[in-house]
Amino acid sequence: MPLTFELDPQIGPGLRDGVVALWADVSNAGGAVGFVPPVIADDIRPEWVKHHAAMSEGRTRLLVGYDEEGAVAATAFITHNTHRLMKHWVWLYTVMVHPAHQGKGYGRDLMAATEAAVRGFEGIDAIRLTCRGGTGADRFYASCGYKEVGRVPGGIRVAPGDDRDDIVMLRQLG
Numbered sequence: 001m002p003l004t005f006e007l008d009p010q011i012g013p014g015l016r017d018g019v020v021a022l023w024a025d026v027s028n029a030g031g032a033v034g035f036v037p038p039v040i041a042d043d044i045r046p047e048w049v050k051h052h053a054a055m056s057e058g059r060t061r062l063l064v065g066y067d068e069e070g071a072v073a074a075t076a077f078i079t080h081n082t083h084r085l086m087k088h089w090v091w092l093y094t095v096m097v098h099p100a101h102q103g104k105g106y107g108r109d110l111m112a113a114t115e116a117a118v119r120g121f122e123g124i125d126a127i128r129l130t131c132r133g134g135t136g137a138d139r140f141y142a143s144c145g146y147k148e149v150g151r152v153p154g155g156i157r158v159a160p161g162d163d164r165d166d167i168v169m170l171r172q173l174g
Contacts, residue, residue, distance in 0.1 A: 003065035003073055003106055005113040011052065015064070018072030020044045022098055029099040032132035036158055051077055051094070063117055065097075065110055073098045074110045078118060078127075089126040089170075090118055111144040119173055126172050132156050133165030146171045 009015055023044045027035040034047065054060035059082070065074030079091040092114060097106045118127055129146070131137035133156070138148060146169040155166030 001068045003067060003109055003113075005063060005065050005074075005110075005117075007063050007117045008055075008061055009064050011055065011062075015072065016048065016052070017041075019062075019064070019075055020048050022072050022075060022096055023048070023094070025099055026096045030135075031096060031099075032135045032137060033094050033096055054079065060093075061117075063110075063114055065106065065113065067098075067101065073101050074106055076110060076114045078114065088123055089128055090121070090124055092127050092129040095129065107140060108144060111141075115145075115171065115173070125174055126170055128168065128170050131167050131169065132158070133167055135164075138167045138169065141169050144171070 020041045023033060023035075024039050024041050026033050027039045027044070028037045030037065035043065051060060051062075055062055058080075060077050060079045063076045063078065064072055067073040074097045076095045077093040079093060081087050081089065081091070095107075095110065095114075097110060115127065118124055127146075128149075129141065131141060133151075142148070148167055149170045150168035152166040152168075154163035156164040158164055
C-alpha cells in the first residue's frame with residue numbers, strides 16, 4: 001500500500017516523536033542521515049529542535065509520508081536559501097524511509113512527492129542535496145533524476161579512519 005504524503009503537517013508531540021523515532025531507527029540501520037549508530041531519541045532531539053525552529057521561521061518545510069496505520073514512515077526536509085542570488089533552488093535534507101519499509105518503492109515515492117511539492121513553490125528551478133559516499137545513495141538519487149554536480153573527497157568523517165565523499169546532487173525542475 002502506498003504512503004500518504006503531507007507537506008507542512010501540524011507539528012505536535014505525536015509527529016515530533018514519530019519523526020525522532022524514524023530518525024533514530026534509520027540511523028541505527030546504517031542510514032546516512034547525520035548520525036552514526038548507535039543513537040537513541042535523546043541524541044536526535046537537539047537536531048529536531050533546530051529543524052523545528054527553521055520550520056517555525058518559514059525557512060524549512062517538512063514533507064511526511066505516513067504508512068497505512070498512520071505512523072510516520074518517511075520524511076524529507078526542504079530548506080529555502082536565504083542568499084539573494086540562490087533563492088531559485090532549495091536544499092533537500094534528512095531524506096528517510098523507515099527500514100521496515102525498505103524495498104517497497106517508498107523511497108521513489110518520497111522523491112516523487114518531494115519533487116511534486118517543490119514544483120508548487122514559486123520561483124524554484126532546482127533541488128540540491130548531498131549524500132554520503134559509499135552508501136549507494138548517489139545511485140538511488142541518480143535513478144530519481146538527480147545528477148552529480150560535485151564531490152568533496154573525504155568530506156565526511158564517519159569515524160577515525162573512515163572518511164567518505166560528500167556528494168552534491170542536483171535535480172533540475174525545468
